[in-house]
Amino acid sequence: MVQHIYQLVRKEVQLEWRQKTALGTIFIYVLGTTFLVYLIFQGNITIPTWIALFWIIALFTTVNAASKSFIKDANEQFYYLRSMASPVEIILSKIIYNALLITVLALVIYGVMVLFFNENIADKKLFLLTIVLGSIGFSNLFTLLSAITARTQNFALLAILGFPIILPLLLLIVKMSGLSDFAIQEKDIYLHLGAIALLDVITLLLAVVLFPFIWQD
């Protein structure tokens, strides 16, 4: 099973690498959006605004990146993939790949925002940990939802389905980002990190349990 998942993740990376336009699109999207936000805010923002903008850009980028996860697999390669791997292997490989992609994209956003705004979070290690945990949660949720929306022609559907459901995770992440800049009590940090990790586990379990029902004809 681990071997299969590794092969599938490798397949994703290779396919993505071969079609550099798709990857380029999403990176330019990130750069463009961040630059736009920089100009709109005239380069001057406080840390809470910085955090809010960071996660808004990250969320929209995630929706964009995740929306194409299953377009090919659910339509052209569906029967081939289904005969090659079990649904659990497929969803896990997709989640791993998307989590990696989202983490990289979030790091790019982070870099660009630090470059433009000259503002930074006080505790960078803690913020990076938040980014990684947040990206995993984003990936769990949006990978499953993109499997649901892949067979519809409604492109706004992923955002509609995802935004209200991501809310608990997003609220915790934003609070945690604030804490990594300034925390009065250390116990708050552990509480929030623990809650985010717990949500990651819950969403992962839900995705793995529910995906086999989607991965049918």
Next chain:
Amino acid sequence: MKKYWWKLLSILLLLYTLVMGFLGPIPGLNILEQSIRNLYFHVPMWFSMMFLMLMSMIYSIRYLHRQKVEDDVKAHSYAIVGFVFGLLGIITGSIWARVTWGAWWVFQEVKLNGAAAALLVYAAYFILRGSFEDEEKRARYGAVYSIFAFVMYMVLINVIPRITNSSLHPGNGGNPGFNSYDLDSDLRMVFYPAVIGWVLLSVWMTTLLVRIKQVFRKKHQLDLE
């Protein structure tokens, strides 16, 4: 009589709620004053909504398990009526918030925002169902989404407010709960029957909706033949 006793009970309890709710004794607290009577209407809306959404999720799980159309019709109907009760809950809550907290919408209120998010979730559920022509696919994908959504919704309204600790509702964020005001238990005498009455009414409404849908399905099938 055996079958519809609970419908009669619902009518009796709601009649009792209406009469005692508007005429019964109240503690007469500052700020709250007469608006405390909203307790019998606003809070049961949420109890009903939560109960109906739970039923909707149970039928969704059952649908994925047995793949029977009736389960999907029930899951969908419970969600629709739950949505209506959610809207009523928001409206009654908003009026109450204007009187006691001074604004129609209050940001520091996690439960209010959670409620709005829940309505968005179920609105998205209806749109998702509308995006599929095929009945079986619509049911399956809808069931998957509603299970996922219900779990996250429970996290949002039950776990997040406790962690972030920012709610103006009684019993949250250091506010005293209603039970501490309610020493003479006058409120309780009306509140508990009200909750049961409203929940029963909401279930009754759902069963009617299910029956209407079944009639339409049958008619559709006869038309095809």
